[in-house]
Amino acid sequence: MEISDEQDRHHLPPASSQGNGYADDEVDGEEDHLWPTKDGPLPIFLKFENVEYRVKMTLKNPLTAARVAFASQMRADQQGSGCKHILKGIAGSVDPGEILALMGPSGSGKTTLLKILGGRLSGGIKGQITYNDTPYSPCLKRRIGFVTQDDVLFPQLTVEETLVFAAFLRLPARMSKQQKRDRVDAIITELNLERCRHTKIGGAFVRGVSGGERKRTSIGNEILVDPSLLLLDEPTSGLDSTSASKLILILQRLAKTRRTIITTIHQPSSRMFHMFDKLLLISDGHAIYHGKARDCMPHFSSLGFVPEIPMNPAEFLLDLATGNLDDISVPDSLLLPHAGSPPDSDPQGFRSQVIRHLQLKYKQVAAAAAAGDTPPNAPRTAEQQLWLTVRARSSSIGWLQQFAVLSRRTLRSRAPDYLDKMRLAQAVGVALLLGLLWWKSQTGTEAQLRDQVGLIFYICIFWTSSSLFGSVYVFPFEKLYLVKERKADMYRLSAYYASSTLCDAVPHLVYPALFMSVLYFMAGLRRTVPCFALTLLATLLIVFTSQGAGELLGAAILSVKRAGVMASLVLMLFLLTGGYYVQHIPRFIRWLKYVSFMHYGFNLLLKAQYHGHLTYNCGSPGGCQRLQSSPSFGTVDLDGGMREVWILLAMALAYRLLAYFCLLKRISLTPL
Numbered sequence: 001m002e003i004s005d006e007q008d009r010h011h012l013p014p015a016s017s018q019g020n021g022y023a024d025d026e027v028d029g030e031e032d033h034l035w036p037t038k039d040g041p042l043p044i045f046l047k048f049e050n051v052e053y054r055v056k057m058t059l060k061n062p063l064t065a066a067r068v069a070f071a072s073q074m075r076a077d078q079q080g081s082g083c084k085h086i087l088k089g090i091a092g093s094v095d096p097g098e099i100l101a102l103m104g105p106s107g108s109g110k111t112t113l114l115k116i117l118g119g120r121l122s123g124g125i126k127g128q129i130t131y132n133d134t135p136y137s138p139c140l141k142r143r144i145g146f147v148t149q150d151d152v153l154f155p156q157l158t159v160e161e162t163l164v165f166a167a168f169l170r171l172p173a174r175m176s177k178q179q180k181r182d183r184v185d186a187i188i189t190e191l192n193l194e195r196c197r198h199t200k201i202g203g204a205f206v207r208g209v210s211g212g213e214r215k216r217t218s219i220g221n222e223i224l225v226d227p228s229l230l231l232l233d234e235p236t237s238g239l240d241s242t243s244a245s246k247l248i249l250i251l252q253r254l255a256k257t258r259r260t261i262i263t264t265i266h267q268p269s270s271r272m273f274h275m276f277d278k279l280l281l282i283s284d285g286h287a288i289y290h291g292k293a294r295d296c297m298p299h300f301s302s303l304g305f306v307p308e309i310p311m312n313p314a315e316f317l318l319d320l321a322t323g324n325l326d327d328i329s330v331p332d333s334l335l336l337p338h339a340g341s342p343p344d345s346d347p348q349g350f351r352s353q354v355i356r357h358l359q360l361k362y363k364q365v366a367a368a369a370a371a372g373d374t375p376p377n378a379p380r381t382a383e384q385q386l387w388l389t390v391r392a393r394s395s396s397i398g399w400l401q402q403f404a405v406l407s408r409r410t411l412r413s414r415a416p417d418y419l420d421k422m423r424l425a426q427a428v429g430v431a432l433l434l435g436l437l438w439w440k441s442q443t444g445t446e447a448q449l450r451d452q453v454g455l456i457f458y459i460c461i462f463w464t465s466s467s468l469f470g471s472v473y474v475f476p477f478e479k480l481y482l483v484k485e486r487k488a489d490m491y492r493l494s495a496y497y498a499s500s501t502l503c504d505a506v507p508h509l510v511y512p513a514l515f516m517s518v519l520y521f522m523a524g525l526r527r528t529v530p531c532f533a534l535t536l537l538a539t540l541l542i543v544f545t546s547q548g549a550g551e552l553l554g555a556a557i558l559s560v561k562r563a564g565v566m567a568s569l570v571l572m573l574f575l576l577t578g579g580y581y582v583q584h585i586p587r588f589i590r591w592l593k594y595v596s597f598m599h600y601g602f603n604l605l606l607k608a609q610y611h612g613h614l615t616y617n618c619g620s621p622g623g624c625q626r627l628q629s630s631p632s633f634g635t636v637d638l639d640g641g642m643r644e645v646w647i648l649l650a651m652a653l654a655y656r657l658l659a660y661f662c663l664l665k666r667i668s669l670t671p672l
Contacts (some may be wrong), residue, residue, distance in 0.1 A: 040260035041257070045093070048091060049129075050090075050091060052126040053087040053124055054089075056124075089127075089284065097277075098277040099261045100263070102114060104281060110235055111149070121671070131229070142489065143227055144228070146231045148233055149237055150480075157201055157212070157413055158198050158200050159197050162201060167489045168397070169406075170225050191220050212244075227259065232262070234264050236268065256369040270312050282321070282525045292310040323355045325354060375595075398572055430462065434519050438523040445620070449630055456602070460598055463515075464575075468549060474504065475555050476554050479667075509540055520535065534609075545597045545655065548656045551655065558670070573592065574596040577598070578596060579603065604648070606636050
């Protein structure tokens with residue numbers, strides 16, 4: 001076939017006579033002009049050869065008898081010390097306009113291969129993977145769309161809001177807001193999402209769109225940037241056959257716009273199976289078929305495997321991949337005495353023998369095809385190769401724009417939590433209850449003073465626990481969203497962290513202010529403007545520091561269950577060392593109170609409310625006494641200045657810096 005014919009078949013741009021003569025600025029300008037292209041994205045020809053992947057098998061706990069048995073069973077699949085061989089020399093190719101289906105039983109390596117092709121895995125990979133004859137580079141990220149099996153979408157956002165926020169973050173800065181909204185409208189129309197564009201995505205506790213609509217929204221989230229290569233992991237999982245078929249029809253339409261599409265599929269219907277252009281059948285990490293989907297049945301028939309009853313092609317292929325030959329004719333070579341155990345005497349051994357036979361036959365066919373005359377892939381022009389290796393400097397929005405978009409999205413997605421009626425009722429209700437219990441409290445006697453100091457310590461406990469547990473779950477709950485969006489380079493982690501922290505600070509400041517406005521005057525605390533202002537400031541500092549400690553615990557652990565347990569332990573430790581229950585801590589453990597922000601917060605509240613020159617207990621035989629002489633202030637210098645303010649501010653900032661670096665490290669190591 002001539003070059004011009006092949007280019008015309010794939011709608012390729014004509015080759016330039018100045019293939020290597022582009023400067024970076026010229027490429028940026030050319031790319032700005034061509035993206036997004038009117039006829040679709042720039043094509044990617046994907047080819048992979050001898051792809052192998054090993055993963056380390058680590059056992060953290062001592063081996064039990066069951067684990068020893070498991071290790072011995074897995075020894076056959078391991079090569080090298082402590083490594084399991086997942087992929088064992090997979091090869092294949094797919095061109096623009098084609099849909100390649102990766103099929104195989106569970107655990108065969110389909111998703112692993114998909115992640116490797118999308119650049120989502122690193123380490124332990126061998127083989128050659130090229131995109132237009134170019135190896136993978138970080139510049140390819142914005143040309144690859146990856147749709148995970150689980151739809152990672154914010155449940156409180158509508159379909160339109162989800163796509164609009166993604167468009168503002170992912171589309172180039174050179175596009176205006178209206179152009180980005182027009183792009184979203186086009187995607188909604190293309191994916192038939194008009195009916196549900198204003199419906200919330202929903203989740204476990206929020207009613208929302210259907211499974212098919214949620215999956216199409218996930219696809220729309222990826223094709224916003226007009227990717228050349230679209231990868232989908234089990235896109236039809238959990239869908240009925242009709243919805244699944246409609247989804248594959250949408251993928252066919254997307255492929256016709258010069259996109260290269262690869263999808264893993266478990267067991268499609270007969271109608272869906274015939275919609276795929278190519279098929280790669282994987283069994284136990286080996287390929288046992290690669291070629292046109294419509295040619296797979298004749299291929300296996302030529303090997304002697306023929307279904308004896310009418311069968312779904314996908315069901316037939318999965319039976320072969322697992323070695324299950326019920327209602328399938330077996331070639332005579334597998335039934336001969338020298339071929340091994342007969343099926344009835346050792347079913348498991350026979351299945352393994354069938355799989356090895358298919359792997360051997362595939363290798364023979366692949367070797368013959370490689371030795372013969374195979375039609376070459378369409379030539380890659382110099383422009384296509386250069387577009388895949390140059391990162392456009394104007395491709396993403398700036399940090400401030402990312403912060404603004406993420407802040408709006410955070411406020412929108414967390415608005416139900418911020419404006420929760422129960423949260424408001426808790427703040428006002430607890431303030432009213434405490435106000436009634438300490439109604440017009442006095443400090444005339446030691447007992448009355450002790451009661452009022454107990455109220456102040458309870459205020460410290462209440463807002464420490466509320467802020468700590470209110471922030472410790474933020475990052476564990478949003479871990480999947482953050483990992484997915486960071487893998488796609490949607491924004492900088494610092495922009496996300498700053499927007500999340502500042503948005504969460506708003507309710508953490510409003511509710512304490514409302515709480516203190518109700519309680520302060522009911523409890524009869526000192527009615528002067530400076531005392532009220534200092535008490536409110538101390539409460540807000542406690543909240544701000546507790547919020548930072550919660551973010552640090554959540555970012556360091558990224559597990560909802562473990563973060564909650566650690567928060568409980570930290571709260572208990574700081575509560576005991578806060579200075580109310582135990583004032584004179586033994587010397588060998590006294591250092592704990594100096595790392596307790598509750599200790600500094602409690603001292604600051606006391607200094608805001610009391611002064612050493614004030615008197616109490618004037619009705620005693622000895623006359624009035626200075627407050628500083630009370631046992632309640634044995635370890636607090638009421639006239640010692642406000643150094644606790646700077647200590648709490650320093651601790652709050654330190655907690656947040658540590659939280660950011662912990663999040664940066666944990667997210668980069670978390671697979672999706």
